[in-house]
Amino acid sequence: MAESTLQSATLARRGLMFILSSPSGAGKTTISRMLLGSDDEIKLSVSVTTRPPRAGEVDGVHYYFVDDAEFDRMVEEDDFYEWAHVFGHRYGTPKGRIRNALKEGQDFLFDIDWQGTQQLFQKDQQDVVRVFILPPSIAELERRLRSRNTDPEEVIAARMERARAEISHWDAYDYVVINEDVDSCFDKVSEILDAERMKRQRQTGLIPFVRELMA
Numbered sequence: 001m002a003e004s005t006l007q008s009a010t011l012a013r014r015g016l017m018f019i020l021s022s023p024s025g026a027g028k029t030t031i032s033r034m035l036l037g038s039d040d041e042i043k044l045s046v047s048v049t050t051r052p053p054r055a056g057e058v059d060g061v062h063y064y065f066v067d068d069a070e071f072d073r074m075v076e077e078d079d080f081y082e083w084a085h086v087f088g089h090r091y092g093t094p095k096g097r098i099r100n101a102l103k104e105g106q107d108f109l110f111d112i113d114w115q116g117t118q119q120l121f122q123k124d125q126q127d128v129v130r131v132f133i134l135p136p137s138i139a140e141l142e143r144r145l146r147s148r149n150t151d152p153e154e155v156i157a158a159r160m161e162r163a164r165a166e167i168s169h170w171d172a173y174d175y176v177v178i179n180e181d182v183d184s185c186f187d188k189v190s191e192i193l194d195a196e197r198m199k200r201q202r203q204t205g206l207i208p209f210v211r212e213l214m215a
């Protein structure tokens with residue numbers, strides 16, 4: 001097999017839906033940004049939300065910020081892969097170009113909660129990889145939510161109140177990583193992504209190459 005054919009065979013696999021979930025403040029956005037900054041082969045699935053933007057958040061980059069009427073319209077037109085109520089707002093994964101890009105081998109990163117994870121897994125078990133990030137302690141989780149300096153006291157209180165309920169869904173995930181040291185957590189998440197890409201059942205493009213090796 002010529003080298004270029006081998007290369008395309010290696011790349012010929014469906015894209016991954018790589019999901020990071022955690023209680024709010026455990027650090028999944030931080031880890032997501034590190035992953036997107038270091039790995040050119042994965043793109044963020046930008047969610048749609050009715051939550052108002054935080055300082056520094058850019059429409060179309062961090063979220064698509066919409067009002068309730070626009071979100072309703074998208075639900076009616078079946079524009080979402082999944083959507084859920086989280087902390088009094090609605091969040092959803094738009095279908096957009098994801099479906100076709102996955103077929104072409106593009107990997108996507110999803111920063112979504114357990115409800116969205118469940119919905120994506122029901123729709124597409126083959127491509128979904130579920131990673132849950134835990135904080136090292138509840139006290140540290142609260143410290144991180146405060147240190148972010150983005151939310152008023154009542155929002156922090158609501159997120160802390162929901163944290164234990166969210167953690168209770170940890171056993172619906174394929175991998176669980178504790179985010180104590182951010183670099184070490186990032187390394188572990190990167191290793192999971194690399195290993196999942198190499199899973200034999202995803203490497204259908206390699207079949208002709210392996211047959212030739214065995215001939």
Ligand SMILES: Nc1ncnc2c1ncn2[C@@H]1O[C@H](COP(=O)(O)OP(=O)(O)OP(=O)(O)O)[C@@H](O)[C@H]1O
Nearest residue numbers: 024025026027028029030144147148179180181182
């Ligand atoms: N390992 C770590 N040690 C100390 N601080 C951290 C660590 N990981 C993340 N942080 C900090 O904790 C805060 C919360 O992190 P981040 O916003 O990534 O959480 P999140 O899980 O994405 O929350 P949300 O679900 O609300 O978006 C940020 O200020 C971030 O810089």
Ligand SMILES: Nc1nc2c(ncn2[C@@H]2O[C@H](COP(=O)(O)O)[C@@H](O)[C@H]2O)c(=O)[nH]1
Nearest residue numbers: 047083084086091092093111112113115116
């Ligand atoms: N089910 C979905 N959950 C989502 C989506 N986008 C984000 N989220 C989750 O919401 C909370 C709060 O996020 P924040 O940015 O307001 O702090 C967090 O757990 C996200 O993972 C989505 O499209 N679907």
